[in-house]
Amino acid sequence: MPNPEDRRVKMTKKILKEALVELLKEKPVYEISIKRICENADVNRSTFYHHYQSAQELYDDIINDIKNDLNNIIYSSREKRLTKSEIVCEILSYIEANRELVLVVLGDNGNIGVGQRLSEIVNHFVDTDNNSELSVYCAQFISAGVAHIVWLWLNEKDHLPAASVAGLITTIICNGVSHAIAFSEEKGLFAT
Numbered sequence: 193m194p195n196p197e198d199r200r201v202k203m204t205k206k207i208l209k210e211a212l213v214e215l216l217k218e219k220p221v222y223e224i225s226i227k228r229i230c231e232n233a234d235v236n237r238s239t240f241y242h243h244y245q246s247a248q249e250l251y252d253d254i255i256n257d258i259k260n261d262l263n264n265i266i267y268s269s270r271e272k273r274l275t276k277s278e279i280v281c282e283i284l285s286y287i288e289a290n291r292e293l294v295l296v297v298l299g300d301n302g303n304i305g306v307g308q309r310l311s312e313i314v315n316h317f318v319d320t321d322n323n324s325e326l327s328v329y330c331a332q333f334i335s336a337g338v339a340h341i342v343w344l345w346l347n348e349k350d351h352l353p354a355a356s357v358a359g360l361i362t363t364i365i366c367n368g369v370s371h372a373i374a375f376s377e378e379k380g381l382f383a384t
Contacts, residue, residue, distance in 0.1 A: 204235065207233045207234075207235065208229060208233050208235065208240060208243065208244070208250055209254050210233070211229050211230075211233035212224065212232075212247065212250050212251060213254070213292070213293055213296050215229065215232060216251075216296045216297075216299075217296055221247050222247075222248070224247045226240055226246070226247060229247060254293075254297070255297070258294075258297065261286060262286070265279075265283055266279065276362050276365070276366065277358050277359055277362040280358035280361050280362050281355050281358035284342070284354035284357055284361075287342060287346070288346070288354055291346050294342070294346060295343075298339060334365055337364065338361055338364070341357065341360070341361060345357050
């Protein structure tokens, strides 16, 4: 039987995270006071300090949740022996389901740590035989582009299905931009 204390802790942390995400829509984490987080979450400061020492620590916990979710998706997808495109589609489905959170984290008030994690994910898909400095640069370049594609996709009111965007991203990662343009024209994703 689950411990009611564990459920309360999870619920309190969830409420604090939601309050911070709302505030991140207005300003960066370093400008957000604990007092303001507590007001938004309708919790006492002592409750906040029972779980976190700073707004940055709370933000880091949100980022760790996203990282863990993405790691679980990748692990589960590999267990199911999904194709690269199917794995990217699973990731995009998660992102779509957590749209508001991802937009805040990838937005101006977000944190570079998300981009670094995205680079790690892209590295799983980039076929290189070494970890040379140049291949790391390539992965960084691709991940920045992928992050921007995701950003644009999430900001479209009537955005394309996750599978279409996953196909485009996988094509870019595996075959380069010229193949991706041909892929998008073939699928009618962009007007020519």
